[in-house]
Amino acid sequence: MLTKAELQRLRSLREKKTREELGFFVLEGEKVVAELLAAKFSFSEIYATPAWPGAKTHAITVEEMARASHFPTPSSVLAVGRIVRTALAPGALDRGLTLALDGVQDAGNVGTLIRIADWFAFDRVVLSPDCADLFHQKTINASMGSFVRMTAHTAELARALKKTSAPILGCDLTGDDVHALPPLRDAVVVIGSEGRGLSPAVAARVTRRVTIPKFGGAESLNAATAAAIVCDNLRRAQARV
Amino acid sequence: MLTKAELQRLRSLREKKTREELGFFVLEGEKVVAELLAAKFSFSEIYATPAWPGAKTHAITVEEMARASHFPTPSSVLAVGRIVRTALAPGALDRGLTLALDGVQDAGNVGTLIRIADWFAFDRVVLSPDCADLFHQKTINASMGSFVRMTAHTAELARALKKTSAPILGCDLTGDDVHALPPLRDAVVVIGSEGRGLSPAVAARVTRRVTIPKFGGAESLNAATAAAIVCDNLRRAQARV
Missing domain, CATH: 3.30.1330.30 (Ribosomal protein L30/S12)
Known part of the structure; x- marks a missing residue:
């Protein structure tokens, strides 16, 4: 009834x-x-x-x-x-691994990125306020159970990044080879929007630009694909220590 | 008019x-x-x-x-x-790198996978007949220009794989660490459907099972994410030679 x-x-x-x-x-x-x-x-x-x-x-x-x-x-x-929202504690980004989403518009992509963060046991995901909603059906569908396991915060990204001592990794086409990443115990990986990439304010906070080696003709990889490759290489580099 | x-x-x-x-x-x-x-x-x-x-x-x-x-x-x-369809020539899979999609249902995923194959300069993509249509608007949208650059064939996958001499790589949770892949000049990477994974007939053709090391709680990665990580590792292993 x-x-x-x-x-x-x-x-x-x-x-x-x-x-x-x-x-x-x-x-x-x-x-x-x-x-x-x-x-x-x-x-x-x-x-x-x-x-x-x-x-x-x-x-x-x-x-x-x-x-x-x-x-x-x-x-x-x-x-x-x-809906439970946990505030990002001061200094939280300094420790462990953070996946930070800067204006990722598609709910399915946000969900897939949360699932990737969960697979690679990141400590948290941070969404800029203009990301697709964490509590949208499509986000939760794509994240599968990772929606429950991962801690996700919404925060003004550029401001939060300004205060962290952890290296901030951003993908572009002219950075260092992602295969040559040193072992990083603490890191923030920032992923930009599907169409526009990183916002200028967040791009300005990146301290280590990394590039996924390209062999063919595609101009770019999508946000989730690039994130997955960076996370895999980050964990692989850590395992060498 | x-x-x-x-x-x-x-x-x-x-x-x-x-x-x-x-x-x-x-x-x-x-x-x-x-x-x-x-x-x-x-x-x-x-x-x-x-x-x-x-x-x-x-x-x-x-x-x-x-x-x-x-x-x-x-x-x-x-x-x-x-619509131009190119038949898969006999012996085509023996040479170079092939991304083979086994029942990938979502047109967006098929497009994303074609874009990944293009980024890593694979020689061809092969779609099983039950994949989402290559000529669907959503497939082409997601593949971006890669739709034009990549050669894509539709073929009975299990039969085509039976005849090839190239190693056939499939992802599962108990294979060899993808980080330890040897250099392979020729290889077929098979990617299964979003819900069911590889069909039994295609799974039976896999000659090298690889696993993406998992650190956290997610049960799986999605098809495109897993493909991207395998392709990156394949190219990285080749570069060591």
Whole structure:
């Protein structure tokens, strides 16, 4: 049973503005909800039809799900989670490995980047305020369970980078060969937007420009691809110590 | 001026089936059309409104473009290209570097993988017949100009792999460390579908299983991310010779 007020709330959480106001996000789909549950995420509500095999807080009908769902083919489950934002502590970037996203616009890319950070056991991800929303369905879909495991902060990137003592790595086409990276225990890897690359304020903070050797004709690699290669080389260099 | 027959043809080329029947594909958007032109792709027709600064074969109005376009916000240009399919020559996989896609379903991923193959100067990309269509707008968008530069074949993958003498590299979680790859002048890198990985028939052809060292909690990397890391390591190992 789904009240009119509940229906309205679930639908309104599709809007970033409402999510921020109410402090909750919605997530649909058996696979992604199961992944978050497996990663020990605690949803505040789980609306589900009889087809959903897992736990639920609200049993609803297929017709009610169709009204609440954002998708043409609704799944059997729609979960609501609380938005928790952790402030970036002063000095946090000085220690360990940080993946910093500067204006990455596509929610799928943000999610994929969080998954990469998780694979390589980065300590945190920092998103500039103009990145795609961390609590968008597409971001969470692409990040898989990494959304739960990784600590993600939103912060004014150029300002946060200004204060850190860790080396700041940025990709461009004329930097040092990424294959020759020295072992770095602490580092920030900055990744720019798909279309424009790094913003000037963030680019000015880069202390080590690295380049992925190119052999063919492509002008660039996409953000997630470049990030993955840099992270792999960073971990490989560390392993040499 | 756009005739009714032209309009119908342009619209119908949005369907894969019609593309195959007629042997043409359509592509919209200033950026991607300009990229293909810069890569010397020769379109058979270019329909454009007065806002398009480049060459055109058919001048049409904004209203006509709105009718022909697939997008809610049409661009100033819609180009038609001939579909050219090159058969995979016997023995082709024995020489050089091949990126082979086994059931990669997402058109954006197929495009990104073609761009990666181009960056690392692979000799060819081979798509299994159940991959997303090479001539889909999203594939071409994601591949950027690499769509023009890379030679892409569609072939029954398991059969083609059976006949090759080149080592066949597949990613899994229990293979040899990708950082310890020997220099390989010739190699086929196989990439599986996003959800299911390699098909059993293709997995059975893999002669060298490689693993990207994992440090954190993510269960996997996505297809394009994994491919990029393997390609970078392959080129890096070659450079040591």
